[in-house]
Amino acid sequence: TQLLEQSPQFLSIQEGENLTVYCNSSSVFSSLQWYRQEPGEGPVLLVTVVTGGEVKKLKRLTFQFGDARKDSSLHITAAQPGDTGLYLCAGRPNTGGFKTIFGAGTRLFVKA
Amino acid sequence: SAVISQKPSRDICQRGTSLTIQCQVDSQVTMMFWYRQQPGQSLTLIATANQGSEATYESGFVIDKFPISRPNLTFSTLTVSNMSPEDSSIYLCSVEDRGGRINEQFFGPGTRLTVL
Numbered sequence: 001t002q003l004l005e006q007s008p009q010f011l012s013i014q015e016g017e018n019l020t021v022y023c024n025s026s027s028v029f030s031s032l033q034w035y036r037q038e039p040g041e042g043p044v045l046l047v048t049v050v051t052g053g054e055v056k057k058l059k060r061l062t063f064q065f066g067d068a069r070k071d072s073s074l075h076i077t078a079a080q081p082g083d084t085g086l087y088l089c090a091g092r093p094n095t096g097g098f099k100t101i102f103g104a105g106t107r108l109f110v111k112a
Numbered sequence: 113s114a115v116i117s118q119k120p121s122r123d124i125c126q127r128g129t130s131l132t133i134q135c136q137v138d139s140q141v142t143m144m145f146w147y148r149q150q151p152g153q154s155l156t157l158i159a160t161a162n163q164g165s166e167a168t169y170e171s172g173f174v175i176d177k178f179p180i181s182r183p184n185l186t187f188s189t190l191t192v193s194n195m196s197p198e199d200s201s202i203y204l205c206s207v208e209d210r211g212g213r214i215n216e217q218f219f220g221p222g223t224r225l226t227v228l
Contacts, residue, residue, distance in 0.1 A: 033216060042204050042219035043155070045113070088154060092215055100208075100217055105154045 004089055006103035014111050016078050021106045023089035024071045032072045032091040034063055037105075043088055079110045114139050114207050116220035124226045125195055132191045133223045135205030140185035143208035145217070146178070150201045158203075161188040195227045 005024045013019055023032065031050045035043035047056050049065035049072060056063045060083075062075040076083055089103040115138040125131050135144065144161040158178055159167040167180040181189045192199050205220040 031215065035219075040222075040224070042116075042206075042222045045216060045218060048216055090217070099157065100215070102155045107152070 004103040010107045012109045019076050021074045027093040028069050029091035035088040037086040081110045081112045084110050113218050118220040122224040130193045135188045137186045141207040144188045145206045146190045147204040148201045197227045200227045
């Protein structure tokens with residue numbers, strides 16, 4: 001079974017703190033996506049990483065794709081209450097097929 | 113990215129009834145998917161909606177319970193049949209943008225279903 005393992009599953013922090021969410025697999029991915037889902041909404045695509053070692057920044061969010069394209073991380077600097085939500089990583093393994101695999105998600109709560 | 117709408121946004125239904133959820137996309141797309149998201153959980157793929165042919169269902173999901181229509185490249189429906197409280201969930205429609213070699217999915221706002 002090809003899995004994307006996310007950690008931590010739940011994170012509750014104070015406004016202003018930094019945090020990192022991890023997404024790991026034993027499979028190689030051609031690309032990985034990160035989504036954020038707020039209550040009552042569908043997941044919204046934040047970023048896609050494609051190249052091994054790639055780093056992308058989106059304001060206070062920094063996304064990294066592992067050199068071997070098996071893992072990715074999301075780092076948030078100076079978290080704000082508006083960052084609260086469910087963060088999902090997703091990707092399609094290189095082994096073929098067209099099914100996208102989703103991680104179990106990291107539920108982040110940022111307290112003011 | 114595609115703009116996706118779903119109807120209804122939420123519903124409360126009685127056990128044993130059926131609900132049809134509609135998904136409309138503002139552009140023609142080849143791949144459309146239906147997901148279920150149970151409270152506090154990640155996404156589970158129900159099926160891939162194929163235009164002009166039967167949907168492809170994932171393990172644990174069957175056509176009799178979740179019939180799907182895909183009459184054209186911008187529209188699909190998912191019916192939840194003979195509902196039970198265990199079907200209470202968020203149902204999400206998504207489409208895939210195959211821009212180049214990157215396969216990105218975009219999601220509708222979801223339909224929140226509560227079965228009493």
